[in-house]
Amino acid sequence: MTPIIAIVGATGNQGGSVARSLLQNPSFRVRGITRNASSEASRALVLLGADVVEANGFNQEDMLRALQGAWGLYVNLNSDDEAWRNPDGPTEFDLGKSIVDAAVGASVKHLVFSSGPPCTEMTDGKVRMKAMDKWLTAPAVKYKIEQYARQPGKFQAVIPINAAWYMENFLSKEAAPVFGGFPHFPDEDGYLTFRVPNWGGDNKVPFLSIGEDYGDIVQGIFLDPARWNGHVVHGLSDIRGFDEVVADFEEATGRKARFEPIMPSWEAFDTHGIQELEDVKLMFGFTQVTGGRYFAREPTEAHTAAELKRATAMALGKPEGQYGLLKIRDFFHSKFA
Incomplete structure (x- = not known):
């Protein structure tokens, strides 16, 4: 059976690049997950051969349905979403946790997550969001979601990639x-x-060239996810x-x-x-x-990205x-x- 790779954020810059790369490889099936399956970007993916399903990341029933049968999952969350600026609303971490939980429930085996560095830890707290305590810089909140996904028993492989x-x-x-x-x-x-x-x-x-390289780097990871498990991939x-x-x-x-x-x-x-x-x-x-x-x-370092790009080109x-x-x-x- 051809493995299905689901993509959360398939109509965005990163997710779209991943989808276009994977759609060139008949060894994979691509399932784009979006909040608007009738958008122009969604229709373009369908024309390229992707399955596109509509789901809200905060809705567990939606996500469980969307992720059923998926072997792998790529996730990129929009850190510039206006919703994260509402101090009384949900956070990007809440969304990431919801998607991870749904993926575990759907028995997805491999997760490639668009993450970021641990800014606060690496700077001893010198660089952090200066607004509300509830907010974190985009890289920091992505790193927090990554750590949640890495908890034992959730996936066979979790590979963070930082763009x-x-x-x-x-x-x-x-x-x-x-x-x-x-x-x-x-x-x-x-x-x-x-x-x-x-x-x-x-x-x-x-x-990083999103258009030319990013999707191929991610496809290289999915070609052998066990090898890259836990490795922070420098997406460049x-x-x-x-x-x-x-x-x-x-x-x-x-x-x-x-x-x-x-x-x-x-x-x-x-x-x-x-x-x-x-x-x-x-x-x-x-x-x-x-x-x-x-x-x-x-x-x-660039050698990891170069190796992954080469693996995809060969495939x-x-x-x-x-x-x-x-x-x-x-x-x-x-x-x-």
């Missing part, structure tokens, strides 16, 4: 002014200036310093660019009141305090030239040249 800085974020013209205008709006000197705090440590930053495509990023952009496009670090610390980064950027600001605080370590206590019968992860220079060349 790096999306390369695709550079495509957003709306966000570019917050980061100095790069790579869309030149400054008064004619440069596309990337203005952010230093990363910390050796200032090497992990970047390339590791580059911000100065190297703008140099890559210049090389790929021929346009003038420069990096200007915001000094003296991450706290000087102005989010212009945009709530979604508060976690970005805290990310810089986190990495500066941890010496540039973003995924866990171990240094950032799909792709030519060897398509085995590698996307370099940010090549991303800029394809999108901006």
Whole structure:
């Protein structure tokens, strides 16, 4: 029987990438779980060959039905959901716990969970949400759900994957002014200036192509979940310093660019009141305090993602030239040249 992999968040950036990758492999069946099965994104998945079912993560009966017969489960929760800003409402952890409990009840064997690092622990409490005590930064609450899922007896394998800085974020013209205008709006000197705090440590930053690599990395995990059980997978495509990023952009496009670090610390980064950027600001605080370590206590590494990408490419019968992860220079060349 062909194993079914269910995807919570199948119409989002991460879940959609996972679905599109898995749908290329006839060894798997894909079941997308969404709150709106009639949405345009849901219909697009159906056209690609996925089964799409409608379920509310807070409704145990819904989720048990949606997860029946699934061998594996990928979960990504939307940390920017407006619902989490209601101090009297449910939390993201409540949703994650509900989904995990339903998956256990449906006898799902393998869970790949889009998680985050233990921010509070890794910074000795120096970086945490400064709003209400009920709230946690997005990475911290995901890590809390991950720990709940890892409790003995729930799954045969639990594999957390932490996503790096999306390369695709550079495509957003709306966000570019917050980061100095790069790579869309030149400054008064004619440069596309990337203005952010230093990363910390050796200032090497992990970047991820959601479109090209993320889904293949996750599929690589599902090809052999027992091997990766408990391993925190660094979800990335390339590791580059911000100065190297703008140099890559210049090389790929021929346009003038420069990096200007915001000094003296991450706290000087102005989010212009945009709530979604508060976690970005805290990310810089986190990495500066941890010496540039973003995924866990171990240094950032790309060999695991490269191995998983290669395993997927081989399983799909792709030519060897398509085995590698996307370099940010090549991303800029394809999108901006």
